[in-house]
Amino acid sequence: xxVAIVGPAGELVYFEKMxxxxxxxxxxxxxxxxxxxxxxxxxKAFADQFxxxxxTFTTFPEKPVASEGGVPIIVDGKVIGAIGASGTE
Amino acid sequence: MRPNVLSALSIASMLALAGTALAQxxxxxxxxxxxxxxxxxxxxxxxxxxxxAAFAEAKKxxxxxxIAIVGPAGELVYFERMxxxxxxxxxxxxxxxxxxxxxxxxxKAFADQYxxxxxAFTTFPEKPVASEGGLPIIVNxxxxGAVGASGGTGQQDGVTAAAGASAAK
Numbered sequence: 001x002x003v004a005i006v007g008p009a010g011e012l013v014y015f016e017k018m019x020x021x022x023x024x025x026x027x028x029x030x031x032x033x034x035x036x037x038x039x040x041x042x043x044k045a046f047a048d049q050f051x052x053x054x055x056t057f058t059t060f061p062e063k064p065v066a067s068e069g070g071v072p073i074i075v076d077g078k079v080i081g082a083i084g085a086s087g088t089e
Numbered sequence: 090m091r092p093n094v095l096s097a098l099s100i101a102s103m104l105a106l107a108g109t110a111l112a113q114x115x116x117x118x119x120x121x122x123x124x125x126x127x128x129x130x131x132x133x134x135x136x137x138x139x140x141x142a143a144f145a146e147a148k149k150x151x152x153x154x155x156i157a158i159v160g161p162a163g164e165l166v167y168f169e170r171m172x173x174x175x176x177x178x179x180x181x182x183x184x185x186x187x188x189x190x191x192x193x194x195x196x197k198a199f200a201d202q203y204x205x206x207x208x209a210f211t212t213f214p215e216k217p218v219a220s221e222g223g224l225p226i227i228v229n230x231x232x233x234g235a236v237g238a239s240g241g242t243g244q245q246d247g248v249t250a251a252a253g254a255s256a257a258k
Binding site: 009011012013014015016017018019023026 | 133136162164165166167168169170176179207
């Protein structure tokens, strides 16, 4: 797994990659975290929309990563960031 | 025959003089050795040791830093940012590390070239970050990755990166 943690503006705060993780996951993990915090929802929401044929979000300036594994981090009712994970098949 | 002997002698003496003159010229600077070869990518454990040493140096000096560690192909392996670090440093630290590993030299080399007016490298497809604070990580003579530090002055970033790079085993 590669795990990325971003702040409320999508800025990278932490990243770590386990040995042997596929290299594409480096960007995907960061993208999922960014998607989650900037849209304040799990990245899976976009995967579900994509599967349902609703794909206009692919035209957004900030392109959501439509894949499960990005979740907002909420503390005391506030979104303080998000975490994204990527690596498994 | 005599003139030929004379000319042969004079040629010999000219050659001897020329040899003396060549010997008196300063020896050219030794050619720099070939850069270290790339090795196996830095492991997660090695990256954490590098980051730990870099952050220890930053904390000791009350500097707020972002530290990025990449593998031999420039791939991000580890990133961490201290609270209060300027946000631009997230990208800059990654760029410095990438520069150091892909060109197998400290990112300061590009800062020096830039300062000397040699700025053609700004046209490279892979754009070097011309700023101190990116260093290759060399273990057993192989480049296994690089560390980039950003958040302070160039000199502070360089000290932080060096503390990290020297901790690699």
